[in-house]
Amino acid sequence: xxxxxxxxxxxxxxxxxxxxxxxxxxxxxxxxxxxxxxxxxxxxxxxxxxxxxxxxxxxxxxxxxxxxxxxxxxxxxxxxxxxxxxxxxxxxxxxxxxxxxxxxxxxxxxxxxxxxxxxxxxxxxxxxxxxxxxxxxxxxxxxxxxxxxxxxxxxxxxxxxxxxxxxxxxxxxxxxxxxxxxxxxxxxxxxxxxxxxxxxxxxxxxxxxxxxxxxxxxxxxxxxxxxxxxxxxxxxxxxxxxxxxxxxxxxxxxxxxxxxxxxxxxxxxxxxxxxxxxxxxxxxxxxxxxxxxxxxxxxxxxxxxxxxxxxxxxxxxxxxxxxxxxxxxxxxxxxxxxxxxxxxxxxxxxxxxxxxxxxxxxxxxxxxxxxxxxxxxxxxxxxxxxxxxxxxxxxxxxxxxxxxxxxxxxxxxxxxxxxxxxxxxxxxxxxxxxxxxxxxxxxxxxxxxxxxxxxxxxxxxxxxxxxxxxxxxxxxxxxx
RNA sequence: CGGGGUGUAGCGCAGCUGGUAGCGCGCUUCGUUCGGGACGAAGAGGUCGUGAGUUCGAGUCUCGCCACCCCGACCA
Numbered sequence: 001x002x003x004x005x006x007x008x009x010x011x012x013x014x015x016x017x018x019x020x021x022x023x024x025x026x027x028x029x030x031x032x033x034x035x036x037x038x039x040x041x042x043x044x045x046x047x048x049x050x051x052x053x054x055x056x057x058x059x060x061x062x063x064x065x066x067x068x069x070x071x072x073x074x075x076x077x078x079x080x081x082x083x084x085x086x087x088x089x090x091x092x093x094x095x096x097x098x099x100x101x102x103x104x105x106x107x108x109x110x111x112x113x114x115x116x117x118x119x120x121x122x123x124x125x126x127x128x129x130x131x132x133x134x135x136x137x138x139x140x141x142x143x144x145x146x147x148x149x150x151x152x153x154x155x156x157x158x159x160x161x162x163x164x165x166x167x168x169x170x171x172x173x174x175x176x177x178x179x180x181x182x183x184x185x186x187x188x189x190x191x192x193x194x195x196x197x198x199x200x201x202x203x204x205x206x207x208x209x210x211x212x213x214x215x216x217x218x219x220x221x222x223x224x225x226x227x228x229x230x231x232x233x234x235x236x237x238x239x240x241x242x243x244x245x246x247x248x249x250x251x252x253x254x255x256x257x258x259x260x261x262x263x264x265x266x267x268x269x270x271x272x273x274x275x276x277x278x279x280x281x282x283x284x285x286x287x288x289x290x291x292x293x294x295x296x297x298x299x300x301x302x303x304x305x306x307x308x309x310x311x312x313x314x315x316x317x318x319x320x321x322x323x324x325x326x327x328x329x330x331x332x333x334x335x336x337x338x339x340x341x342x343x344x345x346x347x348x349x350x351x352x353x354x355x356x357x358x359x360x361x362x363x364x365x366x367x368x369x370x371x372x373x374x375x376x377x378x379x380x381x382x383x384x385x386x387x388x389x390x391x392x393x394x395x396x397x398x399x400x401x402x403x404x405x406x407x408x409x410x411x412x413x414x415x416x417x418x419x420x421x422x423x424x425x426x427x428x429x430x431x432x433x434x435x436x437x438x439x440x441x442x443x444x445x446x447x448x449x450x451x452x453x454x455x456x457x458x459x460x461x462x463x464x465x466x467x468x469x470x471x472x473x474x475x476x477x478x479x480x
Numbered sequence: 481c482g483g484g485g486u487g488u489a490g491c492g493c494a495g496c497u498g499g500u501a502g503c504g505c506g507c508u509u510c511g512u513u514c515g516g517g518a519c520g521a522a523g524a525g526g527u528c529g530u531g532a533g534u535u536c537g538a539g540u541c542u543c544g545c546c547a548c549c550c551c552g553a554c555c556a
C-alpha cells in the first residue's frame with residue numbers, strides 16, 4: 001500500500017505511483033498496458049490542448065489504416081532497417097495466409113506517403129498539413145508502463161511541402177508547439193535541439209526534439225519533429241508540378257508525441273505521497289472533503305454542495321467526495337496519491353467562522369479562505385500559482401543538475417546524476433565510444449537561444465573524449 | 481537475447497524435516513465513528529501457474545513447460 005520512497009528506488013517508486021494512483025495496469029498481453037480512467041483523463045487533457053494547438057497552426061485531422069503492406073515498409077531503406085526488428089506482422093486473415101504480409105504500423109510515414117502520392121499533383125495541392133491520433137505497435141524487448149509499451153497512443157503529424165525551406169519551417173514550428181505544450185501545460189522545462197546523425201529518426205534528414213530531465217537526473221525524449229527531406233516522396237514517387245511546369249519531389253515532415261508524456265509528467269513532479277498533477281492537466285483540480293462530526297452531516301454536506309456549484313460555475317474542475325465510507329484522513333491520502341492539485345476541507349467549525357481550509361498538493365501548505373464571492377477567484381489564483389511553481393521547481397532542479405564538464409572524469413561523474421554539457425568533436429565514433437563506456441548519449445545539439453546563452457554552448461574548445469577541436473558544446477545524459 | 485526473481489483468496493504475503501491451507505489489507509452485513517490512511521461484531525471468498533514423476537499421501541520433494549516482473553543490451 002505504501003509507496004516505495006523515491007530516494008530508495010526511483011524505478012519502483014515510479015511504478016508504485018502508476019499502479020496505486022490507478023493510472024495504468026498490466027494487461028494480459030505481454031508488454032501492453034491498460035490505461036485506466038485516471039491515466040486516460042490525463043491523456044484526454046493532453047489531446048485537447050495539443051489538438052487545439054495543431055488546429056491553430058493550420059493542421060487538420062485524418063485517419064489512416066492500422067495495417068501497412070510489407071512492400072510499402074520496404075520502400076524506404078533506412079526506414080525498414082530501423083523499424084523492421086520491432087514490428088508485429090500479420091500473416092493470416094480470414095483463415096487464409098495473406099498473399100502479402102501486413103505490418104501493424106510502428107509509425108505511418110509509408111502508408112501516408114503512398115496515399116499522398118494520389119492527392120498531390122500540383123503546387124496548388126501544397127502544403128498538406130495532416131495530423132492523426134492513433135495507436136502504434138513496436139515490439140519492444142523491455143517495456144515499462146507509459147515510458148515504453150508494445151502498443152502506445154500518440155499523434156503523428158505528416159506534412160507535405162513544395163520547398164525545403166517551407167518543410168524546415170514546419171519542423172521548427174512544430175517542435176516549438178511541443179516546447180510550449182511541455183512548458184505551459186505539463187510545467188516541464190525542456191531543451192529544444194537537434195539529434196545527432198546516429199540518434200535521428202530512421203528515414204529522416206534531421207530530427208529535432210525536446211528533452212526533459214526527470215527527478216533522477218536522467219533524460220526523457222518527450223517529442224520529436226523530423227525533417228524527412230524528399231526521402232519518402234522519392235520512395236513513393238510523389239511529385240508535384242511547380243508554377244513554371246517543372247516536376248519536383250515533395251518535401252516532407254513528421255512529428256509526434258505519445259502517451260509517454262504521461263510518464264514524463266509523473267517522473268518530473270511527483271513525490272513520496274504520489275502523483276502531482278499540474279492544474280492544467282488535471283480533470284479534478286480540487287476535491288472537497290466534508291468533515292462531519294456528530295449531527296452536523298446535513299449542514300456540512302449542504303454547504304459542500306453549495307461550494308461545489310459555486311466553483312463549478314466558475315470553470316474549476318471540482319469533485320465532491322461526500323461518501324461516508326471513508327474517513328477524511330483516508331480521503332486526504334487518496335487524493336494526494338492521485339495528484340489532485342487542491343483539497344478543500346469544510347466542517348461545522350469552518351462554517352461557523354465562514355471559512356474553509358485549502359491544502360496545496362505541491363507544497364502541502366494549508367490556507368484558510370473566506371467563504372465569499374471571491375472564493376472562485378482565490379482558488380483560480382492558487383491553481384495558477386501551483387502551475388507556475390511546478391515549472392519553477394522543475395527548472396531549478398534541472399539547472400542544479402546540469403553542469404558543464406571539462407574533463408572526461410568529471411563527465412563520467414556528472415552523467416551519473418544529471419546532464420553534462422561538454423564539447424564534442426562531431427564524430428559518430430566518439431559518440432559511440434562515450435555511449436559504450438558511460439551509457440550516456442548526446443541528447444541533443446541545442447538550438448534554443450536562451451539555453452545556448454546560459455551555458456555558452458557556442459564557444460570553441462576541445463572534445464571531452466578525443467581532445468580534437470570542437471565548435472560547440474552539446475548535452476549528454478543517460479536517457480530512458 | 482543475457483542476468484536475477486516471482487507464481488498460494490481481489491491485492492500483499494506466510495506455509496519448517498511431505499499429513500489435505502493460513503495471516504494482513506480489501507470485500508459483504510450491522511452498529512459506532514469522521515480535522516491525516518477509524519473501531520467492534522458477524523460473514524463470503526482458494527482446481528496452491530501448468531504437466532509429468534516419487535509417495536499410502538505433494539502447496540511442500542524431482543524433472544519439464546508456461547507466464548509475468550525487475551536489472552541490462554535495442555528503442556519514443
